[in-house]
Amino acid sequence: MIKIGYKFVGDQNKLVGFNASGTTITNSGAWWPGIVTSHSIDENENVTPVRYAGAASRNVQLFTELAQTFDGTISYNPQDFRILKFVLGSCVDAGSPSPYTHAFVETNNDGAVLEHPNTSLPAFGLEDSKSVLVAGSGLNFVRTLNGCFVKDFSLSLEEGGLASCSVSYVARQLSFSSGATTSVTADTGRPFRFSDFAVHIPSGTTFSNFKTLTVDVNNNLDVPNYLDGARTVGDPIPGNRDYSISLSSNADSADAKTFYDQYFIGGSTFNMMLLGTLSTGSRVLRWTFSGCRLSDMTAPTELGGVQAFDLTITPQISDALEDSSTFKYNGW
Numbered sequence: 564m565i566k567i568g569y570k571f572v573g574d575q576n577k578l579v580g581f582n583a584s585g586t587t588i589t590n591s592g593a594w595w596p597g598i599v600t601s602h603s604i605d606e607n608e609n610v611t612p613v614r615y616a617g618a619a620s621r622n623v624q625l626f627t628e629l630a631q632t633f634d635g636t637i638s639y640n641p642q643d644f645r646i647l648k649f650v651l652g653s654c655v656d657a658g659s660p661s662p663y664t665h666a667f668v669e670t671n672n673d674g675a676v677l678e679h680p681n682t683s684l685p686a687f688g689l690e691d692s693k694s695v696l697v698a699g700s701g702l703n704f705v706r707t708l709n710g711c712f713v714k715d716f717s718l719s720l721e722e723g724g725l726a727s728c729s730v731s732y733v734a735r736q737l738s739f740s741s742g743a744t745t746s747v748t749a750d751t752g753r754p755f756r757f758s759d760f761a762v763h764i765p766s767g768t769t770f771s772n773f774k775t776l777t778v779d780v781n782n783n784l785d786v787p788n789y790l791d792g793a794r795t796v797g798d799p800i801p802g803n804r805d806y807s808i809s810l811s812s813n814a815d816s817a818d819a820k821t822f823y824d825q826y827f828i829g830g831s832t833f834n835m836m837l838l839g840t841l842s843t844g845s846r847v848l849r850w851t852f853s854g855c856r857l858s859d860m861t862a863p864t865e866l867g868g869v870q871a872f873d874l875t876i877t878p879q880i881s882d883a884l885e886d887s888s889t890f891k892y893n894g895w
Contacts, residue, residue, distance in 0.1 A: 570695075575694040575695065576692065576694075577690075577691075577694070578596055578637070578690070578691055578692075579595075579596070579747045580593070580594045580596040580688070580689060581594070581688035581689070581690070582688075582894035583679060583688060583709075583710070583894075584679075584894050585678075585679060587686035587709075587735065588686070588735055588736055589709070590688035590709055593746070593747045594645065594892075595642075595747050595748060595749055595750045596639060596646075596689075597641050597642050597646075597728070597754070598640040598642060599639040600638045602636070604634075604635045604737070605632075606633055609628060609630055609632070611627055611628075611629055628794065629794070630795075631737075632733075633708060633736075633737045634731070634732070634734075635689070635708065635731070635734065636729060636730065637689075637728075637729070637732075638729050639727070639730075640726060640728070640755070641718075641726055641727075642754050643750075643846075643887050643889060644667075644848050644885050645665075645892045646713070647667040647850075648667055648892055648893075649685055649687050649711075650716040650782070651667045651668060652668070652683060652685065653668045653670050653676065653685075654667055654892050654893055656890070656892055661888050662886040662888060663886070663890050664886055665884070665885045665889075665892050666883075667882060667883040669880065669882065670684065671683060672801060684712055684799075684801050686710050686711060686798075687711050688707065688709050688710075689708040690707045690708075690745050691706045691707075692705040692706075692744040692745075693705075702741035704739075704741065705740040705741065706740075707739075707740065708734040709738075710798070711734045711735075712782075712799045713730060714732055714733055714781070714783075715730075715779065716728070716729070716730050716731075716780045717777055717778065718776075718778045719775075719776070720757045720775060722757060722775060723757055723758075724757050725754055725755070726755040726756060726757065733784060733796070735797070736795055755839055759841050760776070760839045761837075761840075762835070763837075764834075764855075765834045765835065765836075766834060766835075766836045766851070770812070773810050773811070773812045774811050774813065775811045776809070776810050777807075779808075779809075780804070780806055780881075781807075782802070782804060783801070783802035783805065784801060785800040786799045786800075787800065806852065807875065808878065809875055809876075810876070811873050811874075812871065812873075812874065813869050814862065818872075822857065822874060823862065827857045827860040832854055832856055834852065834853050835851070835876065835878065836850065836851045837852075845888055846886060848885050849884045850882075851884075852881045853880040854879030854880055855877065855878045855879070856876070856877050858875050858876065859874070860874050861873045
């Protein structure tokens with residue numbers, strides 16, 4: 564007998580986010596993650612072949628499973644910046660009525676987040692589903708991830724395009740279901756785009772020649788696998804936080820001395836703000852970076868075309884404030 568089913572096709576795929584409540588592996592409160600363009604999960608059951616003396620065979624005798632690890636990457640166009648709560652560590656919701664404000668602040672390992680004790684980064688959950696919404700068509704393919712922690716986050720702006728985000732995470736648990744998927748209300752508003760953003764160095768002074776920007780935040784997670792009778796990993800432990808901001812710019816005589824002589828060669832530190840304004844007063848991101856150092860600058864001399872500067876900025880501290888139409892990013 565040949566089994567034939569409906570094919571899973573991309574138009575019915577869905578990714579849903581959850582807050583974690585009580586414990587890092589308890590999902591609650593579904594939310595829309597943004598305009599997701601891809602989601603990949605690297606599932607490793609760590610299956611190990613075993614051979615032993617006395618089997619009287621050159622072949623593998625059995626297989627056994629070691630620690631389970633689940634790593635994933637989400638790529639999406641942002642309609643809001645809820646993810647910064649899970650990147651930096653803390654979010655304080657305020658404001659009523661709309662617009663609502665969300666203040667994102669760094670957390671360190673001398674503190675604990677409110678959602679669950681004994682961790683300094685909040686966890687979140689994900690549901691990845693492939694569906695065939697035809698009566699009698701068969702089964703769905705639904706994977707639910709619990710206890711997700713952000714390893715690395717990047718926000719990229721390319722000349723003339725949409726803003727794009729990439730989130731690399733580690734998850735503590737994964738479960739499979741062939742049943743119904745979780746409902747979530749889609750955000751039908753447009754995503755942030757390149758032209759919504761401006762770079763201030765320092766705040767109040769904008770530069771008009773930047774063509775690309777990438778902000779990268781790495782939490783350098785240590786992922787333990789304890790002697791606790793379980794194959795799953797424990798709560799990841801944040802290591803040293805690393806920031807890196809990369810910018811490319813058309814070389815400009817008004818900017819050259821400031822960047823090269825004052826900041827790169829001179830070594831002056833400065834503050835920086837990335838301001839994204841999709842709708843004034845209601846959809847705005849102000850991401851501030853303090854104690855910045857221009858750690859690398861290239862200014863190649865080419866025979867033709869507009870000359871370019873490439874800058875790498877290393878901040879010490881960051882925080883962000885967002886205006887949005889969403890009442891709460893937190894689960895309380």
